[in-house]
């Protein structure tokens with residue numbers, strides 16, 4: 001009866017609107033875009049769930065590249081939402097200042113998925129979305145301030161986020177907040193430098209080996225390499241609450257099980273469609289957006305059905 005118990009917890013999670021659950025299904029792209037240079041975003045950019053690649057491809061695996069190899073460059077205060085980033089690009093997203101990355105999916109991470117370069121006192125947000133295939137880290141945190149990662153899905157990766165081990169002018173503190181993240185087939189959620197005062201706070205998440213933090217001594221570029229000095233919560237830099245190793249159904253993923261159930265999915269979808277489409281006419285093309293918080297377009301699919309992806313995105317799929 002173990003699965004029965006898990007399932008009823010799952011339903012409760014949906015019914016009461018519990019936050020803190022990543023979606024573990026990668027979306028289908030609504031179309032293709034390939035650009036010769038990075039797309040520079042100031043303000044907000046909504047990709048409509050299209051797949052973005054560079055042409056020519058700028059991925060050179062783990063060879064250190066830079067901003068010029070990115071798919072998107074986001075200026076301070078900018079945001080990107082509803083984008084699929086394909087494999088033919090090197091550096092994903094570079095945030096020059098504070099940024100918000102909402103419902104962004106990296107299908108095959110090259111060097112890293114995103115790099116945060118904001119100043120002290122600023123906060124960047126990753127909300128929803130997911131990444132897979134990162135040989136090393138998914139998120140590279142080179143600036144200062146705080147990066148908050150919520151309801152994100154990580155699969156087949158080295159670390160979810162690492163504060164820079166050996167940057168030019170390295171230092172800190174850098175703070176990481178991880179909540180509602182599901183992470184499978186990879187390493188720790190955080191890599192932090194305790195000598196620079198970094199912190200990582202993990203809550204309501206799942207890592208299928210229970211790996212929370214790796215703690216390092218960071219260095220300034222040219223002064224050797226950073227040294228790993230410990231793992232796990234230590235009461236001063238790594239704080240962990242409600243981290244489970246059971247990534248399908250459990251504390252970190254109350255809605256994962258429920259969303260694979262057809263009945264639940266359609267109930268959730270139609271409820272959301274109703275609330276997000278009050279005054280709109282027309283229909284949504286296949287793989288287009290048909291619902292989500294802040295969405296005001298039509299909710300009727302020209303083809304297929306409207307499937308709930310997460311709080312911010314429902315998509316017309318076959």
Ligand SMILES: *[C@@H]1O[C@H](CO)[C@@H](O)[C@H](O)[C@H]1NC(C)=O
Pocket residue numbers: 219220223
């Ligand atoms: C370089 O490393 C040494 C120890 O290996 C340390 O004492 C020194 O402060 C470091 N210098 C810088 C600029 O970080």
Ligand SMILES: *[C@@H]1O[C@H](CO)[C@@H](O)[C@H](O)[C@H]1NC(C)=O
Pocket residue numbers: 203204241242
């Ligand atoms: C841990 O989980 C419990 C039970 O779901 C919840 O009440 C509590 O708020 C969670 N702790 C944090 C820090 O989110």
